[in-house]
Amino acid sequence: MNNEAQTPTESQRIVDIVIAGLAKRRRAEMRFRFYGLISIIVGLLFLVLLFSSIISQGYTAFVYTNVALDITYDAEKIDPDGSRKAEVLASGDYDSLWKASLFKLFPEVTDRQKKRTLSSFMGSSAGQRLRDRVLAKPALIGTTERIWLPVDDSIDMLAKGRLGNEDELSEKLRDSQTWLHAMQAKGLIHKALNTEFFTNGDSREPDAAGIWGAVTGSAFTLMVTMALSLPIGIAAAIYLEEFAPRNRWTDLIEVNINNLAAVPSIVFGLLGLAVFINLFGFPRSSPLVGGLVLTLMTLPVIIIAGRSALKSVPPSVREAALGVGASPVQMVFDHVLPLAMPGMLTGAIIGLARALGESAPLLMIGMVAFIVDVPTSLSSPSTVLPVQIYLWADSPERAFTERTSAAILVLLAFLIVMNGLAVYLRKHYERRW
Amino acid sequence: MVGINLMNPWYTDVYPSVDAYYRYSQSKTAAMKTRDTTAMERAYDRDYQGTVGEYTSPNPRIRCRNVDVFYSDKQAVENVNLDIGINQVIALIGPSGCGKSTFLRCLNRMNDTIPECRVTGEIVMDGKAIYGDDVDVVPLRAQVGMVFQKPNPFPKSIFENVAYGPRIHGLVQTKVDLEETVERSLRRAGLWDEVKDRLEEPGTGLSGGQQQRLCIARTIAVNPEVILMDEPCSALDPIATAKIEQLIDELRVLYTIVIVTHSMQQAARVSQRTAYFHLGRLVEVGETAQVFTNPLHQLTEEYITGRFG
Numbered sequence: 001m002n003n004e005a006q007t008p009t010e011s012q013r014i015v016d017i018v019i020a021g022l023a024k025r026r027r028a029e030m031r032f033r034f035y036g037l038i039s040i041i042v043g044l045l046f047l048v049l050l051f052s053s054i055i056s057q058g059y060t061a062f063v064y065t066n067v068a069l070d071i072t073y074d075a076e077k078i079d080p081d082g083s084r085k086a087e088v089l090a091s092g093d094y095d096s097l098w099k100a101s102l103f104k105l106f107p108e109v110t111d112r113q114k115k116r117t118l119s120s121f122m123g124s125s126a127g128q129r130l131r132d133r134v135l136a137k138p139a140l141i142g143t144t145e146r147i148w149l150p151v152d153d154s155i156d157m158l159a160k161g162r163l164g165n166e167d168e169l170s171e172k173l174r175d176s177q178t179w180l181h182a183m184q185a186k187g188l189i190h191k192a193l194n195t196e197f198f199t200n201g202d203s204r205e206p207d208a209a210g211i212w213g214a215v216t217g218s219a220f221t222l223m224v225t226m227a228l229s230l231p232i233g234i235a236a237a238i239y240l241e242e243f244a245p246r247n248r249w250t251d252l253i254e255v256n257i258n259n260l261a262a263v264p265s266i267v268f269g270l271l272g273l274a275v276f277i278n279l280f281g282f283p284r285s286s287p288l289v290g291g292l293v294l295t296l297m298t299l300p301v302i303i304i305a306g307r308s309a310l311k312s313v314p315p316s317v318r319e320a321a322l323g324v325g326a327s328p329v330q331m332v333f334d335h336v337l338p339l340a341m342p343g344m345l346t347g348a349i350i351g352l353a354r355a356l357g358e359s360a361p362l363l364m365i366g367m368v369a370f371i372v373d374v375p376t377s378l379s380s381p382s383t384v385l386p387v388q389i390y391l392w393a394d395s396p397e398r399a400f401t402e403r404t405s406a407a408i409l410v411l412l413a414f415l416i417v418m419n420g421l422a423v424y425l426r427k428h429y430e431r432r433w
Numbered sequence: 434m435v436g437i438n439l440m441n442p443w444y445t446d447v448y449p450s451v452d453a454y455y456r457y458s459q460s461k462t463a464a465m466k467t468r469d470t471t472a473m474e475r476a477y478d479r480d481y482q483g484t485v486g487e488y489t490s491p492n493p494r495i496r497c498r499n500v501d502v503f504y505s506d507k508q509a510v511e512n513v514n515l516d517i518g519i520n521q522v523i524a525l526i527g528p529s530g531c532g533k534s535t536f537l538r539c540l541n542r543m544n545d546t547i548p549e550c551r552v553t554g555e556i557v558m559d560g561k562a563i564y565g566d567d568v569d570v571v572p573l574r575a576q577v578g579m580v581f582q583k584p585n586p587f588p589k590s591i592f593e594n595v596a597y598g599p600r601i602h603g604l605v606q607t608k609v610d611l612e613e614t615v616e617r618s619l620r621r622a623g624l625w626d627e628v629k630d631r632l633e634e635p636g637t638g639l640s641g642g643q644q645q646r647l648c649i650a651r652t653i654a655v656n657p658e659v660i661l662m663d664e665p666c667s668a669l670d671p672i673a674t675a676k677i678e679q680l681i682d683e684l685r686v687l688y689t690i691v692i693v694t695h696s697m698q699q700a701a702r703v704s705q706r707t708a709y710f711h712l713g714r715l716v717e718v719g720e721t722a723q724v725f726t727n728p729l730h731q732l733t734e735e736y737i738t739g740r741f742g
Binding site: 246316317318319320321322323324325326327330334335338339 | 541543546548571572573574575578579580581583585586587588597598601602648651652654655
């Protein structure tokens, strides 16, 4: 038999109360979503601002202005006795070759002052490049050829329009600009990829200064950090989480690790200076000491991330392993660790990315020195990318401004690659159960 | 109350006790309806503290005497005496929180993983106290396997799930041996025909019932002497449950099985002996048919007639 349901008045009243409160709940929800959206937008705006400012200032550093000059390899200037010996050729006056070519190009320049200005039109590496060509192929002597040579960094700035409008230029620069325009009209100017920026070490001359020294320094430092902090951090996390007895001592260790993660990084630099350099006598400014200091700084982060990754492995997996008679070590290494590994690696990579961008502790151990040579070993003096950025940002030459931004771009690219790797590892090795 | 699952008529052939239980619960309900209090009077009223029934076994595999289990200060199991007989299924029943799972986990020292858990008393297997100081839990757990409430296959392939135990214990020498062991275990667990073509697929991709049978296969791959089952069917549907119950009955020939269950029908169907736990105490133990048709303790009677629990 079907009884038509009778709506009880009691429950109708409850529904009315719920409906009456609904609008308020909806408003609260909308408000919260709005706040969230606003904060995301503000965050993105700052990110866009940061990136657009750095990219707009830095992208020009990846190209460099070159001038096509007809160089006559005058035997008198570079090989006066005609012996073609390498040591004689190496000491030749190659700058005079491009100067002669420039004077031929602008015969109207006769004023002594202006001639001197024209003599500084080309960069410091123009003569070097000519010498390298001749040393590689002595048969060039006596011939004439048209080759592309890099201009001086101030001319490069001028060509890129980084020195403001014409009224603000000095007289010398205004002359240079006239010549530049004349060459541009003849098609003798073009911008080529600035290979020197990627292959050179640091220099006082902006046109010869490159990022490669800092990149190798960063790579060596990070290698030391990775080789030490990954095994030590992961082993410590596994021991503390899985095997250590729970007592007062492990509590103390845990509190200390958490505190170390919050210690300002420059303090680790002081520690490195006192212990690694003064006590152990390791070489100053070396990637070895830098890596050790950054290891100390990253270890707590890796340990904390590793422990939380291990904690998140479901207990059913542990029980299953123990249930078939696995020993605790077998349980951890066969079952728990494979599941925790993506989380541990993500934490480790984020810790290492932080180490890559760290400069303060490295200032304390002398990695802030001006170092021209590209480091070749863990003990050779070197600098790292963030410190190189700091050094260039501090230099007065105009061309260093764009190099600073370019170096920041290189550093950001590394960081993005590392964080991307972390995301990839997490996605790729994530297991579902 | 429906005593048997009519969907699976094979129960009635295999388990005569099911019918008995069904009839008993019907008559009990009738007795309660007519308020026939004399029929409900028992030899032991609810205040009786000791264990009713024969807790010893003529051929014990594990002998438990005066077992107490504490979690910090709270006592979870109190003075339990029980023998687990060879090649039979003993069911531990009782309301939630009565200590039956805790007691079960004492039998292969699974409670060791809980730091605040303390076990006193005597649990003897092969003449040796398993809670002795010199006992290594690894061989103990190889001897006393366990199947858990929630199917928990390793997040690895089906093959690896079964091969893991024999491999770590060094039970097989060659790859061929290992493959044979895996196949034999899966066949015994009634899973071989369903998975033989996809041994390399993850075990977690199987259905719930298949996963639980995979866990049973993983346990019997080590060839244990005793299998502990902690509510193995509580997460499964009736059809998967029926398969596992059938499997338990087949495994009884080779292994000694202790099963914790919340389903009295299941206890009646699969077990030869039944132990009823209440608030940490072992209230009554006896032949399954006797416990379900003629319980001696008032608490047992109230529980199986559904008056509490």
